[in-house]
Amino acid sequence: MPRHDRHRRIAIGLVTLAATLPVACGGPGSGSPQSTDTGTTLTERPTCGKEAVTMSGYFETGFPMPKALTDEFSKQFPNVKWDIREDQFAVITQNAPRVLADDPPDLMRLPQVSELVKDNLLKNLDGYAKVFGWNSWPASQLAQLRMKPGGGPRGEGSLFAMGLNFSVTGVFYNKTLAERIGMSKPPATLAEFDDLLTKARQANITPIVQFNGGATGGFAFPLQNLMAAYGEPGPINNWIFQKPGATIDLASNQKAAQHLAGWIKAGYFDRDANAMDYAKMMSKFQAGDGLFMFNGDWESGSLDKQMPGKVGFFPFPPGTTGGAAAAMSAPLTFGMAANAKHADCAAFFLDWVATNPVARRIAVDVGGSHPMGPADGPMPQVAPGTVTAETLTAGAKISQDNGAMDFIANATGAIYAKSWTPQLQKLFAGEQTPEGLLKSVQSDYQGQVGR
Known part of the structure; x- marks a missing residue:
């Protein structure tokens, strides 16, 4: 990924x-x-x-x-x-x-x-x-x-x-931009996260800077976090691990894809996300051009050097108050x-x-x-x-909550480049529906695993 x-x-x-x-x-x-x-x-x-x-x-x-x-x-x-x-x-x-x-x-x-x-x-x-x-x-x-x-x-x-x-993956945020919209602590629920996105858009701040260009696009990150907010990690892991009968086209995942489509329609992503590669996303975030970025702790050391004291991190919040955190791990x-x-x-x-x-x-x-x-x-x-301290703490919490998931891009060798990425690019461009995205990926998956 x-x-x-x-x-x-x-x-x-x-x-x-x-x-x-x-x-x-x-x-x-x-x-x-x-x-x-x-x-x-x-x-x-x-x-x-x-x-x-x-x-x-x-x-x-x-x-x-x-x-x-x-x-x-x-x-x-x-x-x-x-x-x-x-x-x-x-x-x-x-x-x-x-x-x-x-x-x-x-x-x-x-x-x-x-x-x-x-x-x-x-x-x-x-x-x-x-x-x-x-x-x-x-x-x-x-x-x-x-x-x-x-x-x-x-x-x-x-x-x-x-x-x-x-x-562990989650959400990095720019502390300076967060302060501008009144964010004093990480959101505890999906609804609170949505509220922050709305406030950022109203303040003319790009809510989410996220790459989605090239052969391995990054919209799979927010999509899978939304899947975890709407459902349990077990069925997702079963699909990634190729357990018999597993499917990604679940009702909870349909809600997640619909929620992602709602973010797209609301203008919460950078307008050129489909033309943005990973390096450009990092450059834009480090330049202060976005409030949130879905990414992994492998960037923690670099961000501590490039933006010392200016970046925070939290696991994506659950769908309901008191829910368990889950993340790609x-x-x-x-x-x-x-x-x-x-x-x-x-x-x-x-x-x-x-x-x-x-x-x-x-x-x-x-x-x-x-x-x-x-x-x-x-x-x-x-x-x-x-x-770095925050990402390590987040990883420990994910472990405690038993919320670790593998990445949906790892289900087969070809599923990321040949299915998730083009389908998510079409979703961003308005050429694919949330329901159609999951059905297309499931069809490709069945062809690739031989069942």
């Missing part, structure tokens, strides 16, 4: 660096059994060895955390260098099957894993999960990355990917090609990301998100009053 994949957390902890140190010194591919598509058991903890190794990576453009992590990893393990290629998320979504098959990277930012697992393009990480102890982490961290080998619904089975952190998904050359080293890196104190600090300071990892340790400290 933007990060889109970005997208969803989350009691996470810290273990000592000593717990991450290897018990053996075999280099990558040094003869120790490897985890394969059948989940072969490992006999020792893999490492990156001591010989020079160059790791190949395929990362997403515009997000500094993965590069910050690889740079720090090379400082701690000087024998490991990185050869990293970057592309926009839309390009990665389109290229993933070909890249994994023809030029298999050791570590790759992944869109959606279902079709990649079915086509045997991803390495089964069960062996690594067992030897590193990943299975003892909170199950919700990894559920979205599990499938049965050969395909099937997500949420259970073997582990085929890992997260570099655990993100997902790992920043990375995996290994089935034929990755340095799979052991990649697995060691993934474990280091979740357990090393400096790496966990990078996840918070640069990524603005919860680190992955065990549940029994403290979070790195963050400065009070920062937007």
Whole structure:
């Protein structure tokens, strides 16, 4: 998802660096059994060895955390260098099957894993999960990355990917503009949020700056938040995880789509939303050209630097007073090609990301998100009053309320670029109805999952 994949957390902890140190010194591919598509058991903890190794990576453009992590990893393990290629998320979504098959990277930012697992393009990480102890982490961290080998619904089975952190989405707001319309605290209900949108429009402030251009548009963010306000996250997750009989064309989701259409008709979005890409949205928000922005905590660190003290964040409010908060909540998904050359080293890196104190600090300071990892340790400290502090608090509340959802863009590999985005662009342009949008997406979904 933007990060889109970005997208969803989350009691996470810290273990000592000593717990991450290897018990053996075999280099990558040094003869120790490897985890394969059948989940072969490992006999020792893999490492990156001591010989020079160059790791190949395929990362997403515009997000500094993965590069910050690889740079720090090379400082701690000087024998490991990185050869990293970057592309926009839309390009990665389109290229993933070909890249994994023809030029298999050791570590790759992944869109959606279902079709990649079915086509045997991803390495089964069960062996690594067992030897590193990943299975003892909170199950919700990894559920979205599990499938049965050969395909099937997500949420259970073997582990085929890992997260570099655990993100939460919600609503960023400009504190200066909020003060102009009398907003002294985040809205507690959808009705209160609607009232703020009206006040912003009356004050000649763009209520919502939201990208909806390109191959992966951003109107899926407000739509899914509205879905959560009108219904429960369970049926949405069932649809995303491809559970048998699941549908997105529910009565509650129809109300959500109708509500979004109402915002469009009322002029609550920037007029050129369909021509706006993600980078332009960020530029406009940072320039003070919008009150609200639906986005994820991966921008928290950047906003704390670019707009210190001027940005707030809250989970999208429930539909009724006292309702539970819900939000998209997902790992920043990375995996290994089935034929990755340095799979052991990649697995060691993934474990280091979740357990090393400096790496966990990078996840918070640069990524603005919860680190992955065990549940029994403290979070790195963050400065009070920062937007990063607010996003971390919001993630904890979502976890407490059991309101985490995967992103609707992750239901299939093609659903985001080929269905949600064009249909939402048509909705904004007045060429699609809310009811027609959901029926079209459901039809595309059934064709893509084969039922």
